[in-house]
Every structure is written in structure tokens, then in C-alpha cells.
Amino acid sequence: MELSLVIQIWMAAIFTIWIYSIAFRDNDFFKFAEYTFVGAAAGHSLVYGVDNIRRYGWDNLMGGAYLYIIAFLLGILLYTRYHPQYFWVSRYPLSVMVGIGIGLSMRSIVTAEFIAQIKATASMSLLRGDLWTIVQNWIFVILCLATLYFFIFTIPEAHEGGLGIIPKIARYGMMAAFSYSFANTVLSRYNMIFGRLNFLYTEWLPLTGAIIALPVVLALLAYAMIRKSKG
Amino acid sequence: MSGQSIWDRLENIPREILYGILLVVFVIPMVFPLGLPVPISSNVETWYDTIEALPPGSVVMIDFGYSGGGEPELGPMAVAVYKHLFRKDGIKVVAMSTSIEGTQLWDRAMDEIRPESYDAVYGVDYIHIGYIAGTETAMAAIGTDLRATTSTDYHGDSLSQFSIMDGINGAEDFDLLICYTTGGDQSEGWVRQWVTVYGTDYMCSVLAMMVPTMLPYQDAGQIISVTSGAQAGEMESLVRVPARGIKSADVITLTHILVIIYVLIGNVAALMKRGGNS
Numbered sequence: 058m059e060l061s062l063v064i065q066i067w068m069a070a071i072f073t074i075w076i077y078s079i080a081f082r083d084n085d086f087f088k089f090a091e092y093t094f095v096g097a098a099a100g101h102s103l104v105y106g107v108d109n110i111r112r113y114g115w116d117n118l119m120g121g122a123y124l125y126i127i128a129f130l131l132g133i134l135l136y137t138r139y140h141p142q143y144f145w146v147s148r149y150p151l152s153v154m155v156g157i158g159i160g161l162s163m164r165s166i167v168t169a170e171f172i173a174q175i176k177a178t179a180s181m182s183l184l185r186g187d188l189w190t191i192v193q194n195w196i197f198v199i200l201c202l203a204t205l206y207f208f209i210f211t212i213p214e215a216h217e218g219g220l221g222i223i224p225k226i227a228r229y230g231m232m233a234a235f236s237y238s239f240a241n242t243v244l245s246r247y248n249m250i251f252g253r254l255n256f257l258y259t260e261w262l263p264l265t266g267a268i269i270a271l272p273v274v275l276a277l278l279a280y281a282m283i284r285k286s287k288g
Numbered sequence: 289m290s291g292q293s294i295w296d297r298l299e300n301i302p303r304e305i306l307y308g309i310l311l312v313v314f315v316i317p318m319v320f321p322l323g324l325p326v327p328i329s330s331n332v333e334t335w336y337d338t339i340e341a342l343p344p345g346s347v348v349m350i351d352f353g354y355s356g357g358g359e360p361e362l363g364p365m366a367v368a369v370y371k372h373l374f375r376k377d378g379i380k381v382v383a384m385s386t387s388i389e390g391t392q393l394w395d396r397a398m399d400e401i402r403p404e405s406y407d408a409v410y411g412v413d414y415i416h417i418g419y420i421a422g423t424e425t426a427m428a429a430i431g432t433d434l435r436a437t438t439s440t441d442y443h444g445d446s447l448s449q450f451s452i453m454d455g456i457n458g459a460e461d462f463d464l465l466i467c468y469t470t471g472g473d474q475s476e477g478w479v480r481q482w483v484t485v486y487g488t489d490y491m492c493s494v495l496a497m498m499v500p501t502m503l504p505y506q507d508a509g510q511i512i513s514v515t516s517g518a519q520a521g522e523m524e525s526l527v528r529v530p531a532r533g534i535k536s537a538d539v540i541t542l543t544h545i546l547v548i549i550y551v552l553i554g555n556v557a558a559l560m561k562r563g564g565n566s
Contacts, residue, residue: 101388165481168484169505174504238500244540244544
């Protein structure tokens with residue numbers, strides 16, 4: 058195995074342990090790993106940003122696409138926001154960026170986010186199909202209508218008396234949806250932990266010296282945690 | 289502490305103990321795999337069948353739109369699907385990244401896939417056209433005119449020298465779009481910029497927590513199949529390339545049983561305390 062790869066694995070492994078140590082208690086090793094990660098991510102983004110300017114802007118400009126001068130000028134104008142007197146100039150390139158973003162989204166958002174969803178809900182079969190599908194579709198339609206009612210009719214009278222049952226159903230529906238999302242979040246997080254532990258187990262621990270380094274790293278962490286809690 | 293009831297203590301178990309037990313439950317099945325069965329869900333089956341049905345000569349666009357944090361979940365799925373695509377005859381796979389870390393993660397995936405073992409050749413059967421900044425702007429630009437958006441692959445080599453790119457100029461030249469992502473901007477952006485505008489067939493694999501927000505698109509027929517990276521084990525079973533996904537199934541099952549136990553303990557303690565107080 059190449060030396061550079063060995064160094065990468067060692068660094069990744071030790072930083073993984075330091076980062077996850079926050080689950081047990083705050084410590085200086087965690088902070089060091091956290092700041093290093095933030096710094097490395099910022100550096101990585103900066104390098105890619107410069108590369109993008111070169112790849113998609115500068116190369117095209119040098120290739121004869123002189124309209125890219127406008128893009129460069131707009132980009133430079135963004136930095137005027139750091140000047141107390143001329144910060145307002147940065148609003149022009151910002152408005153161009155926002156305008157392009159909104160324009161691109163709006164060309165399809167009505168079809169993608171509204172019409173298609175409404176069409177799919179409206180075409181649900183409430184009487185045909187197997188029993189399980191019919192029950193599912195009824196639950197879907199009832200919860201959909203109740204949730205719409207909950208957000209559209211916000212006046213207090215619409216949430217009281219006999220009508221109060223509708224927002225109540227909506228609340229139960231929304232809580233079920235949120236809990237489904239939350240349960241899936243736990244699943245995602247556990248997958249991430251598994252990924253890192255699997256890395257430690259299959260890539261780091263088989264390396265020479267790792268099995269000895271592991272208790273040393275853990276002992277240092279324990280010491281840092283105790284010191285921190287005493288301090 | 290001495291004045292606390294058993295229910296108080298159960299409600300306030302130190303997190304070090306809870307995480308410690310969790311860590312043990314993570315490690316045991318990793319060291320001693322249990323080989324628990326991996327049932328195949330309908331969405332994964334649909335995904336598999338869609339790729340199976342691709343005729344030779346089909347062109348697939350894959351967006352590596354996930355960040356490093358999502359690699360443990362989405363990486364195994366991406367690897368299994370790539371292996372499936374490479375195993376089929378005459379499928380061209382063009383990859384791009386809407387995530388800044390996507391190109392490195394693609395490299396990592398290729399190390400695991402080893403395309404040469406499928407006789408897949410870079411530039412002929414597969415290619416990576418690099419990270420394209422701008423998310424939805426990038427999707428729209430690639431869809432309209434790929435060559436005007438980027439003229440090089442991710443190494444900086446001209447696209448015109450690669451035979452795989454012959455006749456590929458925009459969204460209409462792709463038969464299938466696949467997106468792996470940790471961000472809703474990407475998974476939903478493709479629906480807005482490619483599916484709605486060009487009618488491209490689209491499948492996405494997202495973090496499990498994003499699945500509920502993506503399912504309405506599947507129900508509306510805008511996405512053929514939505515899967516979570518956590519289902520990588522199912523895909524590996526179908527494609528018959530057992531790897532990290534299947535290995536994680538044991539761990540995920542056991543840790544979730546532990547979470548259910550934690551939830552039960554917390555709820556029982558809360559209920560008993562409420563009963564005691566009343």
C-alpha cells in the first residue's frame with residue numbers, strides 16, 4: 058500500500074474517533090477535529106470555486122466567448138458588499154442570480170410541484186382495487202384534505218366545535234408523517250456510524266500498529282474528557 | 289440520587305451509558321455477522337427491473353450529488369447499481385456531480401467497482417464530466433446544451449476525444465437519469481429541470497430521511513423509483529454483488545431493536561411516573 062494512502066487512512070481513522078467522542082463528552086480532541094474539518098471543507102470549496110472560474114469562465118473567455126466578461130464583472134461586483142459605501146452595488150449581481158434561479162424554477166414548478174401532485178391525488182381509486190389499496194387511498198385522501206383544511210382555514214372558529222375534528226385528524230396525520238421522517242433520520246444516522254465503524258474495522262485496524270494505537274487514542278480521549286469536566 | 293425512584297433513574301440514564309451500549313451493539317454484528325435475511329422491497333425491484341429493461345445502446349446519466357457524510361449510505365447503492373449497468377451489454381454511463389465532493393466520491397466508487405473487471409473502458413463505456421456548479425442552473429444548462437456547459441471531462445480532457453460522447457448533446461439524448469444525493473435541491477431539481485421539461489425517465493436514491501419528501505413524486509409518476517441508500521443491501525442481493533450494504537443489514541436491524549428498547553424504557557418510565565404523581 059502506498060505511504061500516502063496509509064497516512065490518509067490513519068488520519069481519517071483518528072479524526073473519526075475524535076469526532077464521535079462528542080457523543081460521550083466534550084473534549085479538546087473533538088474541537089480540534091471539528092475545526093480541522095471546517096477548515097478543510099472551506100479550503101476544498103475555495104479550490105473548486107477557483108477551478109470553476111477557470112473551467113467555465115476563463116477558458117471560455119480565452120476561447121473567444123467575450124460575453125463572459127459580463128459574468129466576470131457581475132462576479133466581481135458581488136464583493137462590493139464588503140465596502141460600507143458601495144455595498145448597494147452588490148445587489149445588482151445578486152438580483153441577476155436570484156432572477157435566473159427563480160426563472161428556471163418557475164418554468165416547471167407549477168407542473169412539477171402542483172399539477173402533477175393534484176392530478177395524482179385526484180386520480181386515486183377509492184372504490185376499485187384490492188381492499189388494502191382502497192383503505193390506503195381513503196386514508197391518504199382524508200389526511201390530505203384535513204391537512205389542507207388545517208393550513209387554509211386558520212380562523213379560530215374553523216378549529217372549534219364540530220369542525221374541530223378536522224384539524225385534529227390533520228394533526229395526527231402530520232405527526233405520523235413527521236415521525237416517519239424522524240425514524241428514517243435515525244436510520245440514516247446509524248448508516249453513517251456503521252460506515253465509519255466499518256472503515257475503522259476493515260481499513261484501519263488491519264494496518265500495522267493500529268491495534269496498539271487504538272487503546273492509546275481512547276485513553277488520551279478519556280483523559281481529555283476527564284480534564285475538561287474537571288476544568 | 290438516593291431520593292430518586294427507579295423510574296426517575298430510567299428516565300435519566302446518562303448518555304455515555306446509552307451510547308456505550310449502542311457502540312457495543314454496532315460492533316458485535318460487525319465482528320460476528322449474523323447473516324439476517326434481506327427482504328427485497330418493491331421500489332428496489334422496480335429500480336432493478338428498469339435497468340434490466342434498458343436495451344443495448346442506452347445512455348444513462350448518473351448524478352453523484354452526495355457529500356462525504358452521505359457516502360456510507362449512498363456509496364454502496366451507487367456501487368451496486370454501477371455494477372448492474374456494467375454487467376449489461378452496450379450501456380453507456382455518463383456521470384456528473386452536482387455536489388462539490390461528488391468527483392472524489394465517484395473515484396472512490398470506481399476503486400470499489402473496478403470497471404476493468406467488467407471490461408468497461410473509460411471514455412467508451414463510461415465517463416465523468418466533472419462537478420458542474422449551480423445545482424438547478426447546472427441541470428438546466430446540461431439539459432439544454434451539454435457541450436456548451438462543459439467541454440471537458442473531470443480530468444480536463446476534451447469531451448470530443450471520447451467516443452462515448454458521440455451524439456450526446458443534452459437531456460434528450462439520455463434514456464435514463466439516476467441521482468444519488470444528500471440534498472433535496474438535487475433530487476427535486478432533476479424533476480423540475482429534466483423530468484418535467486424533457487420527460488426523462490428518472491430514479492433517485494436518497495438519504496432515508498429524505499424518502500418521505502420524495503415519495504409524492506413517485507406516486508405522481510414523475511419518478512420511477514425512489515430508494516434510500518439504506519436499501520443498498522437489497523440491491524446488492526438482486527444484482528448478486530454482496531458488499532457493504534448487506535453487511536450493514538445486521539447492524540441496522542440490531543441497533544433499531546435497541547432503539548425500540550430505549551423508546552419503550554423511556555415511555556414506560558414516563559407513564560409510571562405520571563401514574564405515581566396522579
